[in-house]
Amino acid sequence: SAVISQKPSRDICQRGTSLTIQCQVDSQVTMMFWYRQQPGQSLTLIATANQGSEATYESGFVIDKFPISRPNLTFSTLTVSNMSPEDSSIYLCSVVGSNTEAFFGQGTRLTVV
Amino acid sequence: QKEVEQNSGPLSVPEGAIASLNCTYSDRGSQSFFWYRQYSGKSPELIMFIYSNGDKEDGRFTAQLNKASQYVSLLIRDSQPSDSATYLCAVPRWRGGFKTIFGAGTRLFVKA
Numbered sequence: 001s002a003v004i005s006q007k008p009s010r011d012i013c014q015r016g017t018s019l020t021i022q023c024q025v026d027s028q029v030t031m032m033f034w035y036r037q038q039p040g041q042s043l044t045l046i047a048t049a050n051q052g053s054e055a056t057y058e059s060g061f062v063i064d065k066f067p068i069s070r071p072n073l074t075f076s077t078l079t080v081s082n083m084s085p086e087d088s089s090i091y092l093c094s095v096v097g098s099n100t101e102a103f104f105g106q107g108t109r110l111t112v113v
Numbered sequence: 114q115k116e117v118e119q120n121s122g123p124l125s126v127p128e129g130a131i132a133s134l135n136c137t138y139s140d141r142g143s144q145s146f147f148w149y150r151q152y153s154g155k156s157p158e159l160i161m162f163i164y165s166n167g168d169k170e171d172g173r174f175t176a177q178l179n180k181a182s183q184y185v186s187l188l189i190r191d192s193q194p195s196d197s198a199t200y201l202c203a204v205p206r207w208r209g210g211f212k213t214i215f216g217a218g219t220r221l222f223v224k225a
Contacts (some may be wrong), residue, residue, distance in 0.1 A: 033213075039142050
Protein backbone atom coordinates (compact mmCIF):
# COMPACT_ATOMS: atom_id res chain seq x y z
CA SER A 1 0.00 0.00 0.00
CA ALA A 2 1.04 3.60 -0.54
CA VAL A 3 1.58 6.10 2.24
CA ILE A 4 0.38 9.56 1.32
CA SER A 5 1.16 12.66 3.31
CA GLN A 6 -1.11 15.61 2.66
CA LYS A 7 -0.88 19.05 4.14
CA PRO A 8 -2.24 21.22 5.52
CA SER A 9 -4.78 19.07 7.32
CA ARG A 10 -7.10 22.02 7.69
CA ASP A 11 -7.21 25.72 7.07
CA ILE A 12 -9.54 28.66 7.37
CA CYS A 13 -9.09 31.14 4.55
CA GLN A 14 -10.46 34.50 3.57
CA ARG A 15 -12.53 34.70 0.42
CA GLY A 16 -10.57 35.86 -2.59
CA THR A 17 -7.33 34.25 -1.44
CA SER A 18 -5.68 31.03 -2.63
CA LEU A 19 -4.57 27.91 -0.82
CA THR A 20 -2.05 25.36 -2.04
CA ILE A 21 -2.40 21.78 -0.83
CA GLN A 22 0.59 19.47 -0.99
CA CYS A 23 0.61 15.72 -1.47
CA GLN A 24 3.68 13.53 -1.00
CA VAL A 25 3.71 9.79 -1.78
CA ASP A 26 6.26 7.32 -0.43
CA SER A 27 6.73 5.67 -3.82
CA GLN A 28 6.80 6.70 -7.45
CA VAL A 29 3.39 6.70 -9.09
CA THR A 30 2.29 7.60 -12.59
CA MET A 31 -1.07 9.09 -11.75
CA MET A 32 -2.17 11.19 -8.81
CA PHE A 33 -5.77 12.21 -8.31
CA TRP A 34 -7.38 15.14 -6.59
CA TYR A 35 -10.90 14.83 -5.19
CA ARG A 36 -13.31 17.14 -3.50
CA GLN A 37 -15.78 15.93 -0.91
CA GLN A 38 -18.43 18.41 0.08
CA PRO A 39 -20.26 17.95 3.40
CA GLY A 40 -22.40 14.84 3.37
CA GLN A 41 -21.46 14.05 -0.21
CA SER A 42 -19.37 11.45 -1.96
CA LEU A 43 -16.08 12.00 -3.71
CA THR A 44 -15.93 14.14 -6.84
CA LEU A 45 -12.85 13.87 -9.00
CA ILE A 46 -11.33 17.25 -9.78
CA ALA A 47 -8.43 16.19 -11.97
CA THR A 48 -5.78 13.61 -12.72
CA ALA A 49 -2.19 14.75 -12.44
CA ASN A 50 0.42 13.01 -14.57
CA GLN A 51 4.10 13.80 -14.28
CA GLY A 52 5.43 15.70 -17.25
CA SER A 53 2.09 16.71 -18.70
CA GLU A 54 -0.79 18.99 -17.91
CA ALA A 55 -3.43 17.74 -15.56
CA THR A 56 -6.66 16.37 -16.98
CA TYR A 57 -9.67 18.13 -15.50
CA GLU A 58 -13.14 16.71 -15.06
CA SER A 59 -16.23 18.46 -16.28
CA GLY A 60 -16.99 21.45 -14.11
CA PHE A 61 -13.41 22.03 -13.00
CA VAL A 62 -10.99 24.37 -14.74
CA ILE A 63 -7.27 24.96 -14.52
CA ASP A 64 -7.61 28.64 -13.64
CA LYS A 65 -9.56 27.77 -10.52
CA PHE A 66 -7.67 24.60 -9.56
CA PRO A 67 -4.14 24.75 -10.94
CA ILE A 68 -2.18 21.57 -10.34
CA SER A 69 1.52 20.91 -10.38
CA ARG A 70 3.22 17.55 -10.74
CA PRO A 71 6.98 18.16 -10.70
CA ASN A 72 7.98 14.53 -10.10
CA LEU A 73 6.61 11.05 -9.56
CA THR A 74 6.09 11.42 -5.81
CA PHE A 75 4.68 14.91 -5.37
CA SER A 76 1.76 17.07 -6.46
CA THR A 77 0.05 20.26 -5.42
CA LEU A 78 -3.48 21.51 -5.88
CA THR A 79 -4.22 25.21 -5.55
CA VAL A 80 -7.71 26.45 -4.84
CA SER A 81 -7.72 29.95 -6.31
CA ASN A 82 -9.82 33.03 -5.62
CA MET A 83 -11.75 31.14 -2.99
CA SER A 84 -15.38 31.63 -2.12
CA PRO A 85 -17.44 30.01 0.65
CA GLU A 86 -18.67 27.45 -1.94
CA ASP A 87 -15.12 26.08 -2.03
CA SER A 88 -15.40 25.00 1.59
CA SER A 89 -14.89 21.29 1.38
CA ILE A 90 -12.50 18.44 2.05
CA TYR A 91 -9.86 17.99 -0.61
CA LEU A 92 -8.24 14.60 -0.97
CA CYS A 93 -5.17 13.40 -2.78
CA SER A 94 -5.20 9.82 -4.03
CA VAL A 95 -3.05 7.29 -5.85
CA VAL A 96 -3.87 3.89 -7.25
CA GLY A 97 -2.24 0.62 -6.26
CA SER A 98 -1.32 -2.39 -8.34
CA ASN A 99 -4.87 -3.78 -8.09
CA THR A 100 -6.35 -0.39 -9.07
CA GLU A 101 -7.37 0.18 -5.48
CA ALA A 102 -7.32 3.80 -4.32
CA PHE A 103 -5.26 5.11 -1.43
CA PHE A 104 -5.94 8.48 0.07
CA GLY A 105 -4.12 11.16 1.94
CA GLN A 106 -5.50 12.41 5.23
CA GLY A 107 -7.43 15.16 3.48
CA THR A 108 -7.46 18.94 3.80
CA ARG A 109 -10.50 20.46 5.44
CA LEU A 110 -10.91 23.91 3.94
CA THR A 111 -13.22 26.55 5.32
CA VAL A 112 -13.62 29.80 3.41
CA VAL A 113 -14.99 32.74 5.35
CA GLN B 114 -28.38 6.48 -14.80
CA LYS B 115 -25.41 6.94 -12.51
CA GLU B 116 -22.45 4.68 -13.15
CA VAL B 117 -22.38 3.46 -9.57
CA GLU B 118 -25.49 3.64 -7.40
CA GLN B 119 -25.96 3.05 -3.72
CA ASN B 120 -28.78 3.64 -1.32
CA SER B 121 -27.61 6.61 0.75
CA GLY B 122 -29.35 5.28 3.86
CA PRO B 123 -28.98 5.69 6.67
CA LEU B 124 -29.07 2.00 7.39
CA SER B 125 -29.55 1.24 11.06
CA VAL B 126 -28.92 -2.22 12.50
CA PRO B 127 -28.62 -3.49 16.07
CA GLU B 128 -25.31 -4.65 17.41
CA GLY B 129 -24.62 -8.25 16.45
CA ALA B 130 -26.86 -8.20 13.39
CA ILE B 131 -25.85 -8.54 9.75
CA ALA B 132 -25.60 -5.30 7.82
CA SER B 133 -26.22 -5.61 4.10
CA LEU B 134 -24.99 -2.87 1.79
CA ASN B 135 -25.81 -2.90 -1.89
CA CYS B 136 -24.39 -1.31 -5.00
CA THR B 137 -25.29 -1.48 -8.69
CA TYR B 138 -23.16 -0.43 -11.63
CA SER B 139 -23.96 0.42 -15.20
CA ASP B 140 -20.84 -0.58 -17.16
CA ARG B 141 -21.21 -4.25 -17.99
CA GLY B 142 -17.52 -4.38 -18.86
CA SER B 143 -16.39 -3.55 -15.31
CA GLN B 144 -13.99 -6.11 -13.95
CA SER B 145 -13.15 -5.12 -10.40
CA PHE B 146 -15.13 -3.72 -7.51
CA PHE B 147 -14.09 -2.11 -4.26
CA TRP B 148 -15.64 -1.28 -0.92
CA TYR B 149 -14.27 1.57 1.17
CA ARG B 150 -15.15 2.61 4.67
CA GLN B 151 -15.09 6.24 5.66
CA TYR B 152 -15.41 7.35 9.23
CA SER B 153 -16.66 10.86 9.82
CA GLY B 154 -13.86 13.34 9.33
CA LYS B 155 -11.49 10.71 7.95
CA SER B 156 -10.36 9.57 4.51
CA PRO B 157 -11.81 6.50 2.84
CA GLU B 158 -9.97 3.25 3.52
CA LEU B 159 -10.15 0.08 1.45
CA ILE B 160 -11.81 -2.85 3.18
CA MET B 161 -12.62 -5.31 0.38
CA PHE B 162 -12.23 -5.89 -3.33
CA ILE B 163 -13.71 -8.55 -5.55
CA TYR B 164 -13.17 -9.59 -9.15
CA SER B 165 -15.01 -12.87 -9.57
CA ASN B 166 -18.66 -13.77 -9.37
CA GLY B 167 -19.66 -15.19 -6.04
CA ASP B 168 -18.59 -14.47 -2.49
CA LYS B 169 -15.32 -13.33 -0.99
CA GLU B 170 -14.92 -13.43 2.75
CA ASP B 171 -12.48 -11.54 4.95
CA GLY B 172 -13.15 -11.80 8.63
CA ARG B 173 -16.58 -10.35 9.37
CA PHE B 174 -16.85 -8.90 5.87
CA THR B 175 -18.21 -10.70 2.80
CA ALA B 176 -18.31 -9.15 -0.64
CA GLN B 177 -20.73 -10.61 -3.15
CA LEU B 178 -20.58 -10.04 -6.88
CA ASN B 179 -23.16 -10.85 -9.52
CA LYS B 180 -21.97 -9.61 -12.89
CA ALA B 181 -25.06 -10.78 -14.73
CA SER B 182 -27.24 -8.58 -12.55
CA GLN B 183 -24.55 -5.91 -12.23
CA TYR B 184 -24.63 -5.65 -8.51
CA VAL B 185 -22.11 -5.98 -5.74
CA SER B 186 -22.89 -6.14 -2.06
CA LEU B 187 -21.08 -6.03 1.25
CA LEU B 188 -22.23 -8.00 4.24
CA ILE B 189 -20.96 -7.19 7.70
CA ARG B 190 -21.58 -9.97 10.20
CA ASP B 191 -21.79 -9.44 13.94
CA SER B 192 -22.02 -5.67 13.38
CA GLN B 193 -20.31 -3.55 16.00
CA PRO B 194 -20.82 0.12 16.89
CA SER B 195 -17.32 0.68 15.53
CA ASP B 196 -18.64 -0.32 12.10
CA SER B 197 -20.75 2.84 12.04
CA ALA B 198 -19.42 4.72 9.04
CA THR B 199 -20.17 5.52 5.42
CA TYR B 200 -19.44 2.69 3.01
CA LEU B 201 -18.47 3.60 -0.53
CA CYS B 202 -18.74 1.27 -3.48
CA ALA B 203 -16.22 1.99 -6.24
CA VAL B 204 -15.57 0.75 -9.74
CA PRO B 205 -12.41 1.53 -11.75
CA ARG B 206 -12.98 2.72 -15.28
CA TRP B 207 -10.38 2.72 -18.01
CA ARG B 208 -12.40 4.25 -20.82
CA GLY B 209 -10.99 7.67 -21.80
CA GLY B 210 -8.25 7.46 -19.20
CA PHE B 211 -8.24 5.79 -15.82
CA LYS B 212 -10.48 6.95 -13.01
CA THR B 213 -12.29 5.43 -10.07
CA ILE B 214 -16.05 5.92 -10.00
CA PHE B 215 -17.42 6.16 -6.47
CA GLY B 216 -20.99 5.64 -5.40
CA ALA B 217 -22.67 8.16 -3.16
CA GLY B 218 -22.05 5.97 -0.13
CA THR B 219 -24.35 4.33 2.39
CA ARG B 220 -24.31 5.55 5.97
CA LEU B 221 -24.45 2.70 8.44
CA PHE B 222 -25.38 3.08 12.10
CA VAL B 223 -24.90 0.15 14.44
CA LYS B 224 -26.88 0.60 17.61
CA ALA B 225 -25.43 -0.74 20.84
